[in-house]
Amino acid sequence: MAGIKDVAARAGVSVATVSRVLNDHSGVREETRARVLTAVSELSYRPNTLARSLRTDQTRTLGLVISDVLNPFFTELARAVEDAARESGYSVIIGNADEQLTLQDHHVRTLLDRRIDGLLVSPASGDSVALREAALLGIPMVFVDRWIEGLDVPLVRADGRPAVRDLVAHLYALGHRRLAIITGPVASTTSNERVRAFRSALQEHGLPLPDAYIGQGDFQTASGRRATERFFALPEPPDAIFATDNLMALGVMEQLRRLGLRVPSDVSLAAFDDIPWFLHTDPPITAIAQPTQELGHRAVAALTDLVEGRSAGSVTLSAHLIARRSCGEDERTRR
Amino acid sequence: MAGIKDVAARAGVSVATVSRVLNDHSGVREETRARVLTAVSELSYRPNTLARSLRTDQTRTLGLVISDVLNPFFTELARAVEDAARESGYSVIIGNADEQLTLQDHHVRTLLDRRIDGLLVSPASGDSVALREAALLGIPMVFVDRWIEGLDVPLVRADGRPAVRDLVAHLYALGHRRLAIITGPVASTTSNERVRAFRSALQEHGLPLPDAYIGQGDFQTASGRRATERFFALPEPPDAIFATDNLMALGVMEQLRRLGLRVPSDVSLAAFDDIPWFLHTDPPITAIAQPTQELGHRAVAALTDLVEGRSAGSVTLSAHLIARRSCGEDERTRR
DNA sequence: ATGACCGATGTAATCGTTTCCATGCGCAGC
């Protein structure tokens, strides 16, 4: 592979001049510039980014650590992030934490080793040593969707609380009184927020949230199955289930199918995060939709601000309820 | 951030010795090694991979270019690839081509600029200059799932033809005679193979495949909708539709819902690539499943073989039909 | 006692860039 020296030789100039042309610095005679450019294309020269980054101490690369690529919400987010970053001239390297703290830290470390310019992360729940270190080191960093308490890092997310309140009102209006929830990991910020919002909305309607109706999940499909199994082992099972993410909702459906139960006649179902398939499931599933695209774009904007020396603040967008048949029929969903 | 010099200074040795310890080369006194190691951890030193790679001319990084991250088949593949690579001590950088040739070439180029050790690609259809150049340059490269004719690059994939044959037999047995197919992009190798297999299977049953029953798609949801729309504008619409990927199947369902048509009573539906949601759609969708995990693992194995100087051959796995209710009832699907 | 050898370590070149500083040249001002 040709290097800058080869280009310089062929153009009959020094490497300094080639570099100047490549980074279009002013002060190169037009004719020289042209000569360099033809040499570049004749040799189909491409600068070695490793060397460049080593020298300039910047990679024009962002790291994105997400909790689970297989979760459509996150793949959509990743997609949006990559698009936005590319528009701003950055590349993105994605690390999939698979909801595991150790894997997450592994990725954070390798990304830092690669000297990425900034880190976008939707942290798995729990205490991440690597993330704390990175924050302390002053690595430009932005949280998206999820966050870690006590770290002074800008956060871009959607506040789902009003939508959760709407959801509870919707369920109540449809006659449901025994509402259950399936949570994410214990220390998950988003999950906790959703649970609290759920509980306080229930209170407004004078409904209790017994412990038995709180299914401990981990944002993965299998935990949705397990929680559902437990609910239906109860003497009085819930008449509505709210899964705090879409994969657990899938688990709920799988388990209901095994148990031979029907939605919504036997039990209602709603999920956090809307995905295209929810329209075509049997029945279509009521969900709370986040503005995923915008989340991604805003997060990148905040991060590039930080990277480029500007300041960045947190951003809170809003989520909204999309009522479908999985909670029963009412005037809004019947057609 | 601390560099190797700082470590050397603190341990009272030269940088050469530190490097030897770090890459555990033999010939370092045990006591010196210990001293270096403590210096490393006291400074929480991490080697700069840019510098290292520049010098050694290897990054221990694989590039993966997939056609569409939003397609669950590819995200699952990406996930498998990353897992396998990590086990072999490689990182993976993913590029999402979004079924666009220019975007694909953009990613191939930036990956090459990053001096990845090898390239795993599921090429978008059409002639890719960047890919051809890379192959000519001798970049270790392996195709997965899709390929480009005329390039001598190992290919890891699943042969879907027998399964397509099974599918046609299944549809025929259920009484369907007007079978339609929705293809991928014109030059797509996988799509073409699926179409050919479909057509020849139809012939075996003495059925024609009129042009009007070939919907030109592009592996994206919207094209599934459009093709369906056209099918039902026909004087005699098909009684079964085979979508050659899962996103187009989603598009078919969306359009059918708009048209107020029901599956399978009005029309049957089957798709290539199985995804978890197919079990819970209304009705569950008959699909051809690929061994995605194994595809990813085999592809990485082939690529690392190439990267590490061994030779690698193509691998062909097989796909299989999973019959569900979307094609109508028979003894296998009725429960 | 001498030299060959070996084990542990250091010195310095190198990878491919960017960029600071020096250099040479033409030209305007005096």
Next chain:
DNA sequence: GCTGCGCATGGAAACGATTACATCGGTCAT
């Protein structure tokens, strides 16, 4: 005809690692 200035360019020092080669005691065989 100098001086000084600006413009275009080149030389060489970094960036942070790896590694070929040199060095330096010490041991051992002769």
